[in-house]
Amino acid sequence: MKKVVFAFLFLFSSFPIFSQGILGGRVTGNFQMDFQASRQDSVIGAEKINEKVLMNAFTNILYTNGDFTMGMRFEAYLNPILGFDKQYKGAGLAYRFASYKKDFLEITAGNYYEQFGNGLIFRSYEERNLGLDNAMDGLRIVARPFEGVAIKGIIGKQRYYWEDIWASDDFGLVRGLDAEISLNSLIKKMNNSPLQLILGGSFVSVYNKQDDRFVIDPISGDSYKMNMPENIGSAAARVAISYKAFNLNAEYAKKGEDPNAVNGYIFRKGEAAYITAGYSVKGFGVNVAAKRIDNMSFKSRRSETGNMLNVNYLPALTAQHTYSLFAMYPYATQVNGEMGIQADIMYKIKKKTFLGGKYGMDLKLNYSRATSLDKNMVNKNPAGNYEGTLGYESSFFKMGDELYFEEINFEVNKKLSNNYKLLLMYSYQTFNPIAIGHYGEEFVYANVFAADLTQKIGKRNSLRYELQLLFTEQNYGSWALGNWLQATMEFNLKGNFFASATDQWNYGNKVGEKVHYYNFSIGYTIGTTRIQLSYGKQREGIICIGGVCRMVPASNGLFATITSSF
Amino acid sequence: MKRSFLFFALFVFCFSFLYSQDEKQNAKLPSVVVKTLDQKQINSNEFSNDGKPFVVCFWATWCKPCLAELSAMAELYSSLQEETGIKIYAVSIDDARTVSKVKPLINSRDWEFEVILDENSELRRAMGVNNPPHTFIIGSNGEILWQHVGYAVGDEEAMIEEYKKIAKEK
Structure with a gap:
């Protein structure tokens, strides 16, 4: 609690400096506060709540000065409004980061959100109204060495309510690399071609510490120890093509052995394919999409079920x-x-x-x-x-x-x-x-x-x-x-x-x-x-x-x- | 817990007060890499309109008030462009689930905005957008000069009035 108060005092005392522009930077942000008071109603199934008022609140504050950006989000759930997981109860700085851009590099330390391709093997994002937040905490580097080329590297752990994720081996370490190339920007001859071609590929792996899990034969009493993989690897490749009124977007992803609570601890490899194709002209548009999802739950903790600790996103x-x-x-x-x-x-x-x-x-x-x-x-x-x-x-x-x-x-x-x-x-x-x-x-x-x-x-x-x-x-x-x-x-x-x-x-x-x-x-x-x-x-x-x-x-x-x- | 709530309320209150006192220090359009409709990367600080102010409007294909706003603006757009030289960047925050519907929707409705894809809400976060629709007028120097949240019938006219005022001042 003291920490929170200090953070406030610090922020508070620094506002006049920022807003007077002494440091030359600019401050932006937003906030939201929700209050709920509900009474028991057995007809519709509204349960009795012990608190008079429930509250969710957050504020984001961003400070930008040239190529430097720093930001934080304070969140309070006192107590969480109905439908939010009780584990959110509490208040504190849930998100903070500093990032710096220099030449073709962008470095972010602390929390960040990121997505590789369509997110089939990696997407860190928030959906505030659902209480979903799998923000990464760690390091991200984005390099854009030439026009049309972007390389991203990420490492970190994912948010889990208010849990100190770095204090426990229970939370897996997520590492990833992604590259995307726009051939039209990179190759001069293709600069003005009506055929646009973008290629991308990514790798993501999660390190989960070994935990013992056994299959026990109920008759003989024999037990078999599962050979749990500590590293779960995944890879994806994608292409985006557009030609005049047509466009096509396809991604294929594969995931290594990942026995977990969601898939019932099976050792089958995971697979996902997602393809969309469209045709549109003035006054008319068509879009078709198809996907196959096969054993693709990808979380940074083996035993986790539910909406938290998702490494990927399957639309x-x-x-x-x-x-x-x-x-x-x-x-x-x-x-x-x-x-x-x-x-x-x-x-x-x-x-x-x-x-x-x-x-x-x-x-x-x-x-x-x-x-x-x-x-x-x-x-x-x-x-x-x-x-x-x-x-x-x-x-x-x-x-x-x-x-x-x-x-x-x-x-x-x-x-x-x-x-x-x-x-x-x-x-x-x-x-x-x-x-x-x-x-x-x-x-x-x-x-x-x-x-x-x-x-x-x-x-x-x-x-x-x-x-x-x-x-x-x-x-x-x-x-x-x-x-x-x-x-x-x-x-x-x-x-x-x-x-x-x-x-x-x-x-x-x-x-x-x-x-x-x-x-x-x-x-x-x-x-x-x-x-x-x-x-x-x-x-x-x-x-x-x-x-x-x-x-x-x-x-x-x-x-x-x-x-x-x- | 109660204390931290009080602090929080106090803090938000004082902050918005402090900040609104200071009108000279306008925030700038942040620098975030987003995509065009053809999936090409573009930095938001490259948004421009030949030295004139422009509009940035956050929307999504599943957001009914956003579509109402864009469709109201689309009706006025071409005549307004001739008159004032306005340019509207329509930033879609559709994610992988619905982003492929953006292009056919825009084309079928025959909307002529500059459409930007912000698939993982990076620009949305950097600009402090809580929920779409959220509309900004950006000065030629990249400063955020006006913003508005939500859409009610007639809001487009208010935005246009504001745009004309800003364009005149410059």
Whole structure:
């Protein structure tokens, strides 16, 4: 605690110096504070909280002076708001770094975020609203010796809540190297070629200390010690090609033996392939994507499950929805194995045509499907499971029989007149609860609709009306029970003030009470500061960003947020 | 714990106060390597507009208010460009999951902004952006002269007014 106070005093006393410019540098940053007060509500499953108010807060402060940058982030979770891991409880400097650029080199000491290629073997990032942060702590060097060439080297350990990661051997050391070359920048002849070619490759290895793990034959009592690898290596190669209206992006990654808690301690090597291809011209765009993920959980601690200590990032190939009923059934990448495809078609109907009208009309079609891998299991070990074995065999191009998730959705965006804009959206989803770890439950099939109308009133005021409907015969979990209707009305005044009222109504609930999850919000924005106050009920559910999900428990009460940048 | 919370609140408060007192010291556009739509690397300190101020706007394909903002700005863009010489850098923070949708979206909507890919949110962090949309007006010398978070209908007009004012001063 004393340390925190000192850090404050230090920061505090140094502000006047910075802001007066004596040191010639500049200070920027941001902060966010969330407050939550929730009371017990047995109908919706909101549990009793011992604290009157829960709070999450952070502030980033960056100091830049020429080629030198220094920054820190103070975080406080007193106590963490609902849905955040309790292990976040506490306060302190969670992130601090200094970095210097000289000629073609950039050196960062302390914490940093970084990504190699698509992140299949390495991505360090944060998703603040999910409580996800796998910031590296260590050293990073980036070299750009020629135009079009970037070489990155990283070493360090990953954040684990407030744990002193360097004090314990429990947290693995992550090392990596990445190179990317743009042939068009490097080779003079190709400078103006319409064919753009970028190549990249990376290596990442994690050192985990040896820990003993045994397979015990329950009949004979014999025990077999697993030969745990201390170093887990991985490599990836990628290419990005663009030619006129076409573009292609492909990456293939391979990971060495990595028996761990997520894959059930099997010794099969990991593999991932991710390819996207697009074609787009004025008024029309297509994008298709495919991926194969095979035993690719990559963490810097063998025994870790859950969202922390991820070394890599495996994007989900499904639409990322913002309307809440469309996001009722979430999908997250199955790191142990999945095949996925996705296609997007976007088209603009021109102005002054029958359908396009005065302003034109934007159409969007999206399809996605994720299935299991085609797996042939190997023989079990003497204990009757697959620990210590190669697990399974699988052919690269074959999709498995089990569907995890499938969706088709269609969106229309149309400006009706100077004052009205309309968005219509429809989605048909098939959701297999196995995708979020719930076995033996039936598939959910849902039709979801949304209509969103914005009305401009005068120059700077507007009203927004939103209606969402979800129809399903199935019940899932303790919240996705039958049909839903959601209506929202939002008023914006002069771009500063807003007020909104929402009712999410589980009118088709045949199991329990047909709950109205109402919510009232008001907010005020001035420049870069935004204050928002909400009161109402929040249904239990799962929110997902970028393919990573977090369970949000039900709550009933007040929520306040302040964000600002400076 | 309570004490550290108090300190935190006090600190944030005083800091924003102190800083807002000092208007001469504008922060500069940071130097971060991001990518163009063709995956070519570009340093953010190379963003420029022939000696005129320009706009940097953070957005994502999954962010509804961002799309509303960009589409409102797109309607005015070409006539505004003729009138004022404005240039808008639309910085997408889409990550590996959705970044491949950026190009078809931009082209299909026929948006003419300079599109930048900030796949791991490096520029976003360096510019203190909490959530998209977040819009900046950058002076010809790279100084951040104005910024705004969120989008409400009509915000684009306010931004344009501000841009014209800044362009005139220079």
